Amino acid sequence: MATTEAQEFAYYKDPDDKVRPGDIVRLSPVYQALRLPLTHLGAEQKAKGDRILAEVLGRDGAGTVPPAVVNGKKDSKFVVPGRLDYAVLLTRGCDIDHGRVRQLAAIRPLSTVQGVEEQEAIIDGKHLSLHFLPPATVNGGQLFDRSFVDFRYIVTLRQDLFDSLNRPLALTPDALLDLYFGWMRHTTGKEIPPTLDCSECGHAVPVFEEVAEIAAPDADY
Amino acid sequence: MVFAAMAAWVAVLASMTFGSSRGRMLKATPWDALVDLLVVRPRVDVSEAALSQGAEALPQTDEVEARLAQAEQRWRSSFRRRASVMKGALRLATNEDLPTPQTDGDD
Numbered sequence: 172m173a174t175t176e177a178q179e180f181a182y183y184k185d186p187d188d189k190v191r192p193g194d195i196v197r198l199s200p201v202y203q204a205l206r207l208p209l210t211h212l213g214a215e216q217k218a219k220g221d222r223i224l225a226e227v228l229g230r231d232g233a234g235t236v237p238p239a240v241v242n243g244k245k246d247s248k249f250v251v252p253g254r255l256d257y258a259v260l261l262t263r264g265c266d267i268d269h270g271r272v273r274q275l276a277a278i279r280p281l282s283t284v285q286g287v288e289e290q291e292a293i294i295d296g297k298h299l300s301l302h303f304l305p306p307a308t309v310n311g312g313q314l315f316d317r318s319f320v321d322f323r324y325i326v327t328l329r330q331d332l333f334d335s336l337n338r339p340l341a342l343t344p345d346a347l348l349d350l351y352f353g354w355m356r357h358t359t360g361k362e363i364p365p366t367l368d369c370s371e372c373g374h375a376v377p378v379f380e381e382v383a384e385i386a387a388p389d390a391d392y
Numbered sequence: 393m394v395f396a397a398m399a400a401w402v403a404v405l406a407s408m409t410f411g412s413s414r415g416r417m418l419k420a421t422p423w424d425a426l427v428d429l430l431v432v433r434p435r436v437d438v439s440e441a442a443l444s445q446g447a448e449a450l451p452q453t454d455e456v457e458a459r460l461a462q463a464e465q466r467w468r469s470s471f472r473r474r475a476s477v478m479k480g481a482l483r484l485a486t487n488e489d490l491p492t493p494q495t496d497g498d499d
Contacts, residue, residue, distance in 0.1 A: 180468055287456045294463040303467055317460065349474055 183307050186341040190273075192263050193342030193350060195307075195314075196333070199258035201277040202251050202326055210250040211236050259320055259342070259350065260333075273333045276354075277324040278304065281317040293319050299360060302353035309339050320350065322357040 186194050213226035213234055227250065228234040239245035258275035260267075267273065281303070284290050294303045294317070302320040306313065342350060366375040 180471075182471070281460075287459050290456075290460055291463040294460065294467050296467075303464075305464060305468070317464065345471070349471060352474055 180305070181343045182305055182346040183340050184343050186338040190260070190267050190334075190338070191341060192260055192267070193347035194260045194338045195278070195340040195342070196258055196260070196275070196336040196338050198255040199275055199336055200253055200326055200328070200332075201256045201258055201324060202253040203324075205249065205251060211240065212248040212250060257315060257318070258326065261325070261350075261354070271330050272327050273330065275326050275328065275333075277321045277326070278315070278318050279321050280315065281319055284319075290317075296353075296356075299353075299356045302350060302357075307340055314340055320353070322354055 183195075208230050210230050210233070211228040213228050215223050215225045218224045225248075226234045228236045236247070237245065240247045257278035259278055260273055260275055262270065262273045262275075281290050281293060284293060292298060293301045296303070300321065300323050302322065304315075304318040304320060306316050306318075308314060368374070369376050
């Protein structure tokens, strides 16, 4: 049973058999940003002992990148720094059912952010690129401590690679909506404030309650 | 779907500002001022370098834990409200009868 620290607060759940958006996976490739010099791998060659060798291209002291690659006429293979870490599936249902690729966002420990003020700022939603995740446990053991989804680092995996990853946990429907809401804040640079002052009477208008009354919650996601 | 939801979200804001009966009292709010209200400006150093240093450098003392626990409690309290807003936006995104912002005077 997947739970948060407070049982009454349902942010995580056990994953369904079917892959769903909001599934959390272990050991997903998570890339760092590319930097200069952009490094390529040349053509693979078989060597002794059935080893496969490939030449590094584009760095000082390395081989030259073919003109067709430099001019964008031919595909290449890039050397990308990264690690295997937790990630959350962003791809929605229809694309999961019919698409061959899945998009995931990196999950990082909150403790990697320097300073308690900065960590509080992330929890309070003051950084639009970072979406807070509460601690999560699986079968009584902690899966990860306070963390955050880093929308700046999205990785695309083919279905076969994604399906090979372990899915120990998933977001509840409400938590998934919260994640998508955070993603929209990241892409638009805007957020809805909890209250707005009425320009006529000056009273604070509770935005969330007003919007919640517009439509009853839909159980299906 | 996400972009449709985003459009609905904007429609919700516009409706609250200019159209809906409850939001009608906000209609005099200039749109630019409203947008300015919604902007949150980042102030956290979350560069790759800072994150990689933080992974090794930050001790989690009792005082730090207490402050983070308080922040997390605030976050938990606001979670339900955020979820309600998003559900409303998604419902509007899948409804053909989206509210139309009224920006040309009294209705």
